[in-house]
Amino acid sequence: MIAVSVTVRSVRLRWLTIIPLAFALAFATVKVVAGPTTLTLNITVADAAGGRLVGLTRERPLVIVRALNATNQCTDFVCYFNETFLNINLTLIQVNVSIYWFGVLVYEKSFHAENGSRTDLLARVNASTVKLILVNDMGEALKDCEAYLVGLNPKIPTLNVANGQTVSLPFGAYNVSSARCKVDWMSAPVAVPVLNPGFQVYNGTKNVSVRLGVAGVYKLELRRADGSPLVGARVNVVYIEAKNATVFEGTVNVGCVTLNNLPYGRYLVAVSWQGEPLLNSIIEVNGLQSGINLTTSLLPLVALTVLDADSQPVAGVKLKIIRATGGATAFDAVSDLKGQIVLGNIVPGSYIVSSSWLNYTFSISVYISGFAADVVLPLRKVRVKVGTEPACGGSCSLPPGLSAELRCGGAMLANASLTAPSAELVLEPRERVYVKAPLKLKVFWNGTKLLEKDLSADVGALSVTLPFYNISLNVVDAFGKPLPDTYLKITDDLGVKVAKSDLEGVAEVGFVYGRKVRVEAFWGEVPVAREVVTITSEAVQIKAAVYTVKVEVLNALGQPVTQASVTAWVNGSGYSFKRGAVTRDDGAAELKLPVPSNSQVLLEVGKGRVRLTRQLLTDEVSNGATRVVLDLLVDFGPLQLRVGEVVGLVLAVAVAILASLVVLRIWGRRAALRGLFEVYGGGAEAEEEEEASWRSVFSRFKEVFGAEKEKEEEVEEEGLFDEL
CATH class of the missing domain: 2.60.40.1120 (Carboxypeptidase-like, regulatory domain)
Structure with a gap:
């Protein structure tokens, strides 16, 4: 049985469960001896350049040591291994060292360590400490940017590396999957594209530059x-x-x-x-x-041409220009002498142009799309012409003293007057007139108002006619012949005018007002015509009741009486006229007589002591001729004898002759008788008879002549009575 005692100075187990033990098989050829075997290792992990590995946060390299049948690991940059193997006594111990960085095997080494001695190992891993530089498209380093690195070979997890950050990366190919940069105008970083996402890390790579979008x-x-x-x-x-x-x-x-x-x-x-x-x-x-x-659409300069309603430039007009959509743009401008307004930095679109005239304010819409635009204001020049009727044909004129004024409300726009006859009177306001303003024209003549008319400035040329006429009156007598020296009284709408016909019977009358006038004609202070005439361009004929009457004077034998006086009296209501003439060699005389319809004409014809007075009949006046037979039989110049007087004279002469004969006869008989009386006596009685005879003759003569004279006087009185 082998007892193993391992003392690790600094062991940090980070990926203990991650690394399988299968990768830690170590094969060592040892010589088993009795007694313990001690392995002491001091491993310092460094990058390929021998520098310290740099992580992103607190990353540490994972160092795995496999010796004999034992596996030890350490997560740190410096790892110390001290292991004792009981019942094993070896001189040399085979050791396998594996180092992982970011989960990637970056170092692997197998060596023999002496028993009981310390082995120091500087492990330079396959990783370079590089500085990640994120640059813009100009190659300038960016601040506050970070990139997400993905290892392609070897496979490493995504690393979030900030711009300018130093990190130790295993050798291999990398790709920047994405990047983010913090900008001043946003609190959170924004994603930016990566222009060159791939790069390689080699031994000795120090800087990696990644261009971001x-x-x-x-x-x-x-x-x-x-x-x-x-x-x-x-x-x-x-x-x-x-x-x-x-x-x-x-x-x-x-x-x-x-x-x-x-x-x-x-x-x-x-x-x-x-x-x-x-x-x-x-x-x-x-x-x-x-x-x-x-x-942009901003127009640097816009020339606005201000026009009136007749497309004529308007100078000196004040305009207020505002944006139709209610923007803040507003201009106050005045047009120059050419009617232009130059505006700077104008936004195209609809504008409202406002102006005023007297108390009237008006606005129009103007669309500005280019460097020039027209502003047509509802103003125009107004010219009001006061003239005469077209029926005059240019022959009429307006009289002096005519004046006119053009007003709008209480404002006087224009006035003018005439000091001499003129064909027209023109009113022209200096300023343009608002087309919708109500205008009023007043025309006066010597203070009398002739016309008051409402006008509109819908058109610029306005005209008003006054019925002033220059008329020509052609005065003729009853027979159509010109009648000179006729006084005319013309009554029009303004009063009375007077005129006198010339030798041709024509009277020119100026400044007659009205289309109809009343004309009264006077000839010899007798009203001979009264008419209401309509004015035309042609001469107006006035037919006067003036007649030229030819008076033919004959004596009792039907012979013309020369140098006879012919006198006519025309009498009527309020007038009396007398006209006389003397007959010519043909016994005729002409009288020009004013004979109104309600007048009476008394005609007196005389030659010396022989006269005849009678009324001139209407037919005789109308026909212009009459015949007067005087009771004149003998005209000896200063002595004129009537028929009766001649008859009486003849009778007197005859009687005188008879008387003379009788006297002579009587004287003869008396002489004879006187001789007898003287012889025989009786002379006194015979003488008395003779005187009685003479007395009877003279009394008869007186009786005859006296009766004739009384008869003539009675006849003359009866004729005069009939005429009256």
């Missing part, structure tokens, strides 16, 4: 729409692979964002400008490029 430097170049750097934008970068963890959030002041040690993967980059989103883009960080240019 971490971008050493990744630049986000932010550009505006024209390619210029975007400065002042708000950028938010999230890592999609890590549940949208925020990588970067802040304002970019240099036109780019530099991200260091950025794990490979997909990122969502959101760029905004003053609260307005510019860009939402998913980028892939994969090491193929060190950055990316992100061109």
Whole structure:
């Protein structure tokens, strides 16, 4: 029977149940002698370079010593074995030493140890102490990263090695199955891809570099729409692979964002400008490029052309521009002389442009998608033309003293007046007018309001016509012949105007207001016409009740009476007219007489002491001719004799002749008788008879002539009565 006494200075049984005893068979050729055999071993475990093995935490190498039929093990870097074998006395003892590191056999040696002596063994295992360096894609060492190593050959369990950590690894091939890095923007480490997962550990390997999928430097170049750097934008970068963890959030002041040690993967980059989103883009960080240019929609400069409703530039208009979606972007701007407003750093989209006119505020929607846009305001230049009726054909004009004003509520937009005749009066406000504003036009003439009209600025050119006319009045007499020197009284809507016809019977009257006027004509202060006429572009004919009456004067024998006076009286209500003429050699005289319808005409014709007065009949006036026969038989210039007077004169001459004959006869008889009387006496009686005879003749003559004269006077009185 053999008694074995083993003293182990430092034994730590860690994998005692793991290592089967079958691997600990040791064969020793010994010489059995009587007496005990003592084996003393001092084994120091070192790496291949002779250095101390380095574990990850508290790992210790497992040292197994097999001698004779005994197996001893120690888990430490230095193991001391002191074993005594009773009943066995050997000079040399065959010893088998096996060392395991991370469960992998890294050392195996068989040797002979002398009995009773101490054997020191430096076991340099097949493992190298290496430093694991985790680097980014630029080869720069990473901090706060760890890798999971898997031994391919030999098979070792997964090792979790931190970046920069030194560990003793058995010789062989390894693979980094995964890696994790701690980043500033996340509390928990994030998984990163391994770019070169496999590596070898040899004798003398000191450092192992593993490239991880971490971008050493990744630049986000932010550009505006024209390619210029975007400065002042708000950028938010999230890592999609890590549940949208925020990588970067802040304002970019240099036109780019530099991200260091950025794990490979997909990122969502959101760029905004003053609260307005510019860009939402998913980028892939994969090491193929060190950055990316992100061109946003931000417009560096936008030229807004402010136009009115007629597409004309508007200068000096104040605008307030805000984002239609309610963003923080707002501008207050004033258009320049060209109607332009230049804005910087504009986010494309819909904007609300607001402005005001008087007490009216209006807003329009403008969509900005490029470097230029038009802003069409509901404003326009308004030009109001006050003119005459088209019926004038351009021949009419507006009178002096005409004024007009254009108002909107209580605000005066424009006013104008005329100091001289003009074809039109124009009102043109200096400022543009809001198209929906109610406008009111007022027109005055010498303080009298002619027109008040509501207008709208739906169109820029507005026109209003006033019925001012320049009319031409063609005054003719009853027979259609021009009637000069006729006074005209024209009554329009504004009052009374007067005119006088010229030699052609034409009267030009200006600034007549209204489409219908009342015209009154006076000839010789007698109203000869009264009409209401409609204004046209042609001359208006006024037919006056003026007649030219031809009076033919004949004597009792039907012969013309020259140098006879012809006088006519026209009498009516409120007027009286007298016109006279003298007959020509043909015995005719013409009288131009105003004969209104309610008048009476009395005609008196005379030659010397012979006169005839009678009423001029209507038919005679209308026909323009009449004939007057005077009771004139003898015209000796200063002496005119009527028919009766001539007859009486002839009778008187005849009687005188007869009387003379009688007288002569009587005187003859008297002389004879006187001679007889003287002879025979009786002369006184005969003389008395003779005187009586003469007295009877003279009394008869007087009776005849007296009766004739009374008869003529009665006839003249009857004729005058009939005429009256």
